[in-house]
Amino acid sequence: MMSQSNSPGQPISSIVLSVSEFVDLLNQTLDFAYPLVTIVGEISNFRINKNRWVYFDLKDELANIKLFGIVNILPGPLEDGLLVQISGAPRLHPKFGFSVNLRSVQAVGEGSIKRAASLLEAKLRSEGLFASERKRPLPYPPRRIGLIASSQSAAYTDFVKILGARWAGVEVALADVQVQGEVAPSQLVRAIEYFNNLPKPPEILVITRGGGSSEDLIAYNSESVTRAVASSRIPTLVAIGHEVDLSLAEMAADQRASTPSNAAELLTPDKRHEVQRLDQELAQLTQRIQQILATNKQLLIITSSRYTETLRRKIAQTTRELMSRQKLLLALAPEAILARGYAIVRSSNQIIRSGKQLGDGQKITVQLSDANVGAQVEDIQLL
Amino acid sequence: MTKDKIIDYKRLRDELDQILEEMQSEQVDIDQALKSYKRGQEIITELQKYLKSAENKVTKLTKDFSD
Numbered sequence: 001m002m003s004q005s006n007s008p009g010q011p012i013s014s015i016v017l018s019v020s021e022f023v024d025l026l027n028q029t030l031d032f033a034y035p036l037v038t039i040v041g042e043i044s045n046f047r048i049n050k051n052r053w054v055y056f057d058l059k060d061e062l063a064n065i066k067l068f069g070i071v072n073i074l075p076g077p078l079e080d081g082l083l084v085q086i087s088g089a090p091r092l093h094p095k096f097g098f099s100v101n102l103r104s105v106q107a108v109g110e111g112s113i114k115r116a117a118s119l120l121e122a123k124l125r126s127e128g129l130f131a132s133e134r135k136r137p138l139p140y141p142p143r144r145i146g147l148i149a150s151s152q153s154a155a156y157t158d159f160v161k162i163l164g165a166r167w168a169g170v171e172v173a174l175a176d177v178q179v180q181g182e183v184a185p186s187q188l189v190r191a192i193e194y195f196n197n198l199p200k201p202p203e204i205l206v207i208t209r210g211g212g213s214s215e216d217l218i219a220y221n222s223e224s225v226t227r228a229v230a231s232s233r234i235p236t237l238v239a240i241g242h243e244v245d246l247s248l249a250e251m252a253a254d255q256r257a258s259t260p261s262n263a264a265e266l267l268t269p270d271k272r273h274e275v276q277r278l279d280q281e282l283a284q285l286t287q288r289i290q291q292i293l294a295t296n297k298q299l300l301i302i303t304s305s306r307y308t309e310t311l312r313r314k315i316a317q318t319t320r321e322l323m324s325r326q327k328l329l330l331a332l333a334p335e336a337i338l339a340r341g342y343a344i345v346r347s348s349n350q351i352i353r354s355g356k357q358l359g360d361g362q363k364i365t366v367q368l369s370d371a372n373v374g375a376q377v378e379d380i381q382l383l
Numbered sequence: 384m385t386k387d388k389i390i391d392y393k394r395l396r397d398e399l400d401q402i403l404e405e406m407q408s409e410q411v412d413i414d415q416a417l418k419s420y421k422r423g424q425e426i427i428t429e430l431q432k433y434l435k436s437a438e439n440k441v442t443k444l445t446k447d448f449s450d
Contacts, residue, residue, distance in 0.1 A: 139393065140393070141392060141393070143391070143392070151443060160439070160441055163439055164438070164439050167439070168433060168434050168435075168436075168437035168438060168439065169390070169392070169433060169437035169438070169439065170439045170440075171439070171440050171442070172439060172440070172441040172442070173442050173444055174441060174442065174443045174444060175444050175446070175448060176443055176444065176448075177448050178449075183449060187448040187449060190448040191448050194444075194446060194448070271434045274430075274434055275431055275434050275435065278427045278430055278431050278434075279431075281399065281403060281423075281427060282423075282424065282427045284403065285402075285403065285406060285420055285423045285424065285427075286420075288406045288407070288416075288420075289406070289416060289417070289420040292406075292411060292413060292416045293413070296413050
């Protein structure tokens with residue numbers, strides 16, 4: 001607190017301040033004049049305390065300043081020698097002197113960006129974020145896509161155009177985010193979380209942007225975005241249009257594509273090919289059913305001819321049996337017996353089987369094969 | 384085509400693939416084959432109609448991701 005004797009307009013040089021008052025005054029002035037500064041420099045004396053606080057110096061050829069912040073604002077692991085751009089609030093600490101309170105840090109310059117990315121890659125790899133066994137299959141073709149891109153980008157236009165040319169009936173929900181600059185990582189993370197928290201989430205997240213310099217693509221190498229991609233419950237496809245190194249977000253994704261158009265191609269069959277394929281399959285099905293019907297018809301013919309043959313044999317056998325029975329019957333018929341010279345003797349229409357049935361003078365009828373002869377008994381000699 | 388019925392392409396495609404495989408079997412029963420053929424025809428017609436008429440639908444979310 002300022003001394004009571006001070007009044008406005010009094011030159012500061014004439015005011016006597018306590019040490020704490022001086023610190024307060026200076027911090028108020030700094031807050032007013034430089035609420036936030038952005039500085040580029042090389043990291044030295046980098047250290048992390050209790051996994052929570054980060055301290056390092058930022059230097060160039062002529063100067064060296066101290067910085068302080070919480071670990072969460074770091075883009076990933078850092079080390080001495082990296083060139084970074086920081087933003088923060090300059091502040092005089094009552095005990096430890098001048099420092100800049102960090103708000104954000106990011107590597108700048110191709111070499112440092114690559115180095116920072118490789119440090120982060122090693123860290124995340126050791127945690128298993130890029131492991132192939134984590135990769136999930138993508139729905140093919142998906143019905144609902146969550147697209148995370150800039151609505152102003154060619155990447156967005158290309159993806160939607162190719163998707164439309166290749167496939168039909170897909171619902172695409174676009175989360176319009178900034179894909180570069182300081183806010184890009186947090187927007188990308190929020191969009192990923194947003195889709196994951198929907199009651200009816202899309203079947204796949206497509207995270208895409210066109211190519212650019214390593215600095216343009218830095219968000220896709222950040223720890224927060226890489227972790228968000230890796231922890232997404234919805235399968236992910238990351239497509240960054242570039243030809244050089246893969247970004248960490250691509251490595252953490254379930255699948256990557258080389259360009260936004262390539263992403264659309266990987267997700268869907270070409271509908272023209274699919275229509276042709278369906279035509280071919282219909283022809284194949286028709287041919288097959290005809291074949292099956294023909295085979296069955298043939299089987300039926302074979303079965304029926306076998307049946308006819310069996311029936312014919314049966315008839316022949318029955319006929320043979322009938323004929324032999326007929327022969328037997330004919331042989332046993334009285335006519336046949338009479339023809340052989342036997343005769344039937346009747347008296348009063350009774351067949352006479354014994355001499356005892358007859359008496360002398362009894363009238364009898366003798367049936368020969370061709371005549372009935374009337375006669376009278378003259379003599380009986382029993383045998 | 385906004386009122387177009389959303390079909391589960393993958394499910395129908397899988398069903399069709401299964402029918403095509405079954406029909407190739409030597410032991411296929413004629414009654415089953417006729418049923419499968421009819422179903423295969425229906426699926427193909429439906430999928431073709433869908434591919435020829437349906438359109439993609441792109442919606443831009445109104446949500447702002449900057450805060």
